[in-house]
Amino acid sequence: MAVLVIADHDNASLKDNTHKVVTAALAVSGDVDVLVAGTNTAAVGAEAAKIAGVRKVLTAESAELGQGIAEAVGDLIVGLMGGYDAVLIPATSQGKNFSPRVAAKLDVAQISEVIEVVSADTFVRPIYAGNALETVQSADAKKVLTVRPTAFKAAGEGGSASVESVSAPGGQAKVHFIDQQIVKSARPDLGAAKIVVSGGRAMGSAEEFQKVIEPLADKLGAAVGASRAAVDAGYAPNDYQVGQTGKVVAPELYIAIGISGAIQHLAGMKDSKIIVAINKDGDAPIFQVADFGLVADYKTAVPELMSALTAAGK
Amino acid sequence: MKVLVPVKRVIDYNVKARVKADQTGVDLANVKMSMNPFCEIAVEEAVRLKEKGVATEIVAVSIGPAQAQETLRTALAMGADRAILVQTDQDLEPLAVAKVLKALIAEESPELVLMGKQAIDGDNNATGQMLSTLLDWPQATFASELVVEGGKAKVTREVDGGLQTLEVNLPAVVTADLRLNEPRYASLPNIMKAKKKPLDVKELASLGVDTAPRLKVVKVTEPAKRSAGIKVETAADIVSNLKTAGVF
Numbered sequence: 007m008a009v010l011v012i013a014d015h016d017n018a019s020l021k022d023n024t025h026k027v028v029t030a031a032l033a034v035s036g037d038v039d040v041l042v043a044g045t046n047t048a049a050v051g052a053e054a055a056k057i058a059g060v061r062k063v064l065t066a067e068s069a070e071l072g073q074g075i076a077e078a079v080g081d082l083i084v085g086l087m088g089g090y091d092a093v094l095i096p097a098t099s100q101g102k103n104f105s106p107r108v109a110a111k112l113d114v115a116q117i118s119e120v121i122e123v124v125s126a127d128t129f130v131r132p133i134y135a136g137n138a139l140e141t142v143q144s145a146d147a148k149k150v151l152t153v154r155p156t157a158f159k160a161a162g163e164g165g166s167a168s169v170e171s172v173s174a175p176g177g178q179a180k181v182h183f184i185d186q187q188i189v190k191s192a193r194p195d196l197g198a199a200k201i202v203v204s205g206g207r208a209m210g211s212a213e214e215f216q217k218v219i220e221p222l223a224d225k226l227g228a229a230v231g232a233s234r235a236a237v238d239a240g241y242a243p244n245d246y247q248v249g250q251t252g253k254v255v256a257p258e259l260y261i262a263i264g265i266s267g268a269i270q271h272l273a274g275m276k277d278s279k280i281i282v283a284i285n286k287d288g289d290a291p292i293f294q295v296a297d298f299g300l301v302a303d304y305k306t307a308v309p310e311l312m313s314a315l316t317a318a319g320k
Numbered sequence: 321m322k323v324l325v326p327v328k329r330v331i332d333y334n335v336k337a338r339v340k341a342d343q344t345g346v347d348l349a350n351v352k353m354s355m356n357p358f359c360e361i362a363v364e365e366a367v368r369l370k371e372k373g374v375a376t377e378i379v380a381v382s383i384g385p386a387q388a389q390e391t392l393r394t395a396l397a398m399g400a401d402r403a404i405l406v407q408t409d410q411d412l413e414p415l416a417v418a419k420v421l422k423a424l425i426a427e428e429s430p431e432l433v434l435m436g437k438q439a440i441d442g443d444n445n446a447t448g449q450m451l452s453t454l455l456d457w458p459q460a461t462f463a464s465e466l467v468v469e470g471g472k473a474k475v476t477r478e479v480d481g482g483l484q485t486l487e488v489n490l491p492a493v494v495t496a497d498l499r500l501n502e503p504r505y506a507s508l509p510n511i512m513k514a515k516k517k518p519l520d521v522k523e524l525a526s527l528g529v530d531t532a533p534r535l536k537v538v539k540v541t542e543p544a545k546r547s548a549g550i551k552v553e554t555a556a557d558i559v560s561n562l563k564t565a566g567v568f
Contacts, residue, residue: 076459099480103461106449115413115534118444133443134337138346141538180458180489188482195481244499250333250440251357259567269336282558297549298561310555318559
């Protein structure tokens with residue numbers, strides 16, 4: 007049985023998420039093809055052809071595919087599924103947007119946010135924001151999965167797959183693209199950052215949040231996050247929110263400053279590789295998940311941390 | 321314009337989900353249940369559309385056990401006009417939910433379906449997109465801004481790394497993201513008024529929709545616990561520990 011992986015890219019270059027989903031796909035089948043849908047697909051497709059283990063790369067090009075119009079991407083994939091037993095889609099905003107359309111058209115279940123492939127029909131996925139793991143077995147003839155990229159190692163380079171273009175579906179009359187603003191922040195994206203520095207309600211004000219959290223993040227090349235309490239209090243914008251109702255992150259290093267560790271926050275960051283917590287309340291729940299905890303007032307601890315980092319050459 | 325808002329009764333977002341000892345699921349007995357936070361945002365947005373004179377009627381819908389009536393009363397107290405409960409004790413998968421909603425929409429003919437992007441129990445983020453596909457209505461997911469005008473919805477969407485704006489023809493399915501609004505708390509007079517608003521109960525079987533599960537839940541387990549960490553004395557200790565751990 008052959009399986010199809012949908013590439014994650016920005017119409018300029020291939021993203022590493024693709025390599026990670028290929029690893030998941032190779033656990034399902036030895037015959038893995040990759041679909042690059044968008045614009046500038048020749049360049050992106052050539053990159054995908056180099057991923058080790060990929061059999062064939064398909065490219066499809068249209069303005070709507072480049073804009074990520076869900077109806078267009080969904081129709082394209084559905085049209086290709088005659089040749090595949092499963093499709094694996096990166097669980098990014100973009101992937102989650104069109105993936106359920108493919109499942110609905112094929113009249114099959116979507117298996118969302120897969121973190122482990124047990125066998126070709128059995129998968130593990132987090133539910134309740136990762137507070138439980140569900141192992142599900144699918145009886146559907148074709149399987150539609152979204153795959154959480156952080157749960158898989160990236161497939162290597164060294165492949166030399168053939169590249170073949172396929173035709174893009176017709177235009178969508180009911181959807182009109184207006185514009186897109188991708189934030190050109192010097193900081194990495196919260197969902198993909200290797201290091202995240204988050205602040206909590208202890209900051210007390212938006213000014214303090216900016217003064218304390220942002221310089222530390224910039225020193226580490228980290229993304230900035232916040233607890234829901236800090237967001238609700240107006241100290242940080244809503245898109246900084248890490249937690250069950252915000253973003254779920256799993257960076258190499260998560261630094262929580264003045265965050266008590268409410269359940270809904272822990273749900274969003276407890277899969278981080280290393281967690282550092284600074285909080286003046288030694289009984290705060292955040293310390294139960296922190297690898298390195300410092301019971302101290304952030305007002306003194308953060309400047310000390312900054313100078314210790316400088317001394318360490320950061 | 322009639323707006324249909326599906327809402328789900330889920331474990332309260334401040335309660336930690338606990339896995340049952342027999343690994344068959346999550347223990348929901350004697351646990352505080354609330355309206356899914358993203359559904360709350362969808363209800364709020366519908367009420368704001370009505371306050372602006374854009375929406376004329378808001379119908380809240382839930383599919384679930386008898387207790388989901390409480391969730392619908394919350395929606396009514398926030399400002400929905402009437403409610404429909406499709407009663408079942410079966411836990412439906414997103415595809416089945418989308419099919420049930422499609423059947424209701426055939427009866428109700430709303431011009432806009434406004435719903436949460438995801439429920440915080442199953443975490444699927446699929447029902448809205450599936451419903452849009454089954455209805456062949458356009459979709460605009462992860463909305464952080466919604467303007468309805470001249471038979472169209474202009475939707476600003478949260479995408480990877482930024483925002484995208486789409487215009488979709490009505491009828492359409494729009495799913496709410498976190499930044500769309502901050503839901504109001506229902507006032508006591510509105511909670512009292514909500515008790516008198518119409519709430520119809522239909523049996524799931526009466527809709528004639530195939531809701532058989534497609535996935536077999538093999539087991540539900542607890543994630544690996546983090547091993548207990550250490551408390552350090554100074555900020556410099558943090559840096560030296562991170563060095564030892566190979567982070568720097």
